[in-house]
Amino acid sequence: MFRSILSGWAAAALLSALLLFGAPGTARADFIWGANGHPLVSYSGISIEAQLDLLQSLGMRSYRVDTYRPDQLERLRKIVEAGKTRGIEILPVLIPQVDLQKQTTDELYAKGYELAHHFISALKDQVSVWELGNETEIFSLIRPCEMRDDGTKYPCQWGIAGGVGVLDYYGPRYVKVLALLRGLSEGARAASPTVRRAIGTAGWGHLGFFERIQKDGVGWEITVWHLYEGDPEESFKVLARYGRPIWITEFNHPLGSQKSEREQAVGLKMAMLRLRQMAKTYNIEAAHIYELLDEPYWQPSYEAYMGLVNLRANPPKGWAVDRPKAAYHAVKEVIADKTGELR
Template identity: 55%
Template sequence: MLRYLRRALFVACTTAAPLLAPCAHAGDLLWGLNGHPLVSYPGVTFDQQIELVKQLGAKSYRVDVVRLDAMEGLARLVDTAAARGVAVLPVLLPPLDLKSESAGDLKRKSAQFAEAFVRRFPQIEVWELGNELENYAILQPCETMDDGRKYPCEWGPAGGVTALEYYGPRYAKVAAVLGGLAEGVRAASATAKRAIGSAGWGHLGIFERLKQDGIPWEITVWHWYDGDPEPSFKALAQYGKPIWVTEFNHSYGSQRDGEDGQARGLADKMALLRKLAPTYGIQAAHVYELLDETYWAPSFEAFMGLIRLERTPDGKGWMLGSPKPAFYTYRDAATQK
């Protein structure tokens, strides 16, 4: 759900690794948050964002990285976060045109992008590669599946549940990007962990495709906003890698069910994740997101935050507003109050 694509870390707590995610409660999930400090959140400083992350009891801040010229900004964010015991989880989103660029060019550019960032930040242990990229490859009505059958024209888009529910030519480009990112990370670091995943919603087939094509990853990523996640976690656990839920929240945030409804839904989700974690190897969970992106109203993105974003008194800018009920729900659950 990171807007700019629409369009393990559990190491021992030691002072030798200050930018790794610090341990939360022994045996508990690594709780994190999503934010857009490098591309959005106008009027809210890095210091303000990280202080809020700390107040919430989170230990990881997932952020989108979309340009090479964001490197110095990322450096300042990483330093700011480390000073407060928070790790940054960068999501590498190279500026590419999937429609017009060849698979070869996509792979080359992706590898260069990843290698540049990982060489610059050897202290960052985990890098997420792409965000919900498989959406681009989902099979559409009347398209031909890889086994030669025609997907029914009267049906809607495929569910992405099996490996055949992705259109081959588009999937090849998705695989090129993810493969390039994976190669770039490994070229820069022999130990950095690569997190790859999907948008959730039953998109399990992408993992089988990537496995078949030899695209490597060390952490399996899943997003969860609605429905029962346990069948998906059971399927994902078969890959034998730790699972990170890098996006979750009450469906539609506070837009559909109000702020109290968001808080109740978030409490239920955090409790369920904590319950399922030992069984399926779920290690981390990041709420989407820290702040309401009020400037995107009436989109649901304007209602996903734990904290309001409000207009400045002159109406020309943005500033932090007050916490929503879900803020306190998250804080109390993450800190086990």
């Protein structure tokens, strides 16, 4: 997760959650459940094998891994190979290390192109789906007193725009994000004609961004959405119009288990059942929980509590897996129950 949660779902009792989400439906047999992790940058002392074993125990089939630098290629290759032996696909999310504020559009395009081409050229036969960028649209959201593209001023008394419409993005910043994504997309396609490119937003109503990048010629095959709050059906109705399958590459109960493990377990279970219910209607192929492991080094922030599994300090190695949280068991139950029935 690379942005703050603005507000949380209130913890719901089971009946309240059912009223909100509706009765669960039948699961798609090929639906992909996965989780997020940071094996390239975090968890010193915890092997990739241990992480993948946890995913396998949950019944998950995908691991979303943030990837930043060309020199991480061989480590990513080993993760991909370790995943294959367990029936787990790796979903790399390519996040170029750039300065959107300072770098030019040409520089941003080149950085995106180079990173995508580097990784995908090497791993195109092992990895079929690549996520390009992470919540990049946030940089371009219009702020108080800035000029919209239609020549009107965004009201000075308002907060940062909600991202729902195309005018909610500030042109001079948007073109930089566009250059980065276009570079990633075109670098990926130059490396392979068949890999699927996944591009999207942080959720939170940021729907206008898709209209803009489609108009500006960015190519993608999978629409990405993030979900931490509220019922997503109205957003899915809009996303489905683009005619591409939808992947939820981040979702969880707001604040994870910061308030209580039970709240996270109940919230995640309801969200999973709701996604399963809507999968066929809106062509939702996959959903990745954020995240597999807690990150206690972020305490007291909620980002320390988003995992399904606790970690404990293990000096001098770093960290060790501690115990599964209540949400771990709830998630495992939902994945195992192919009918989607609530028990």
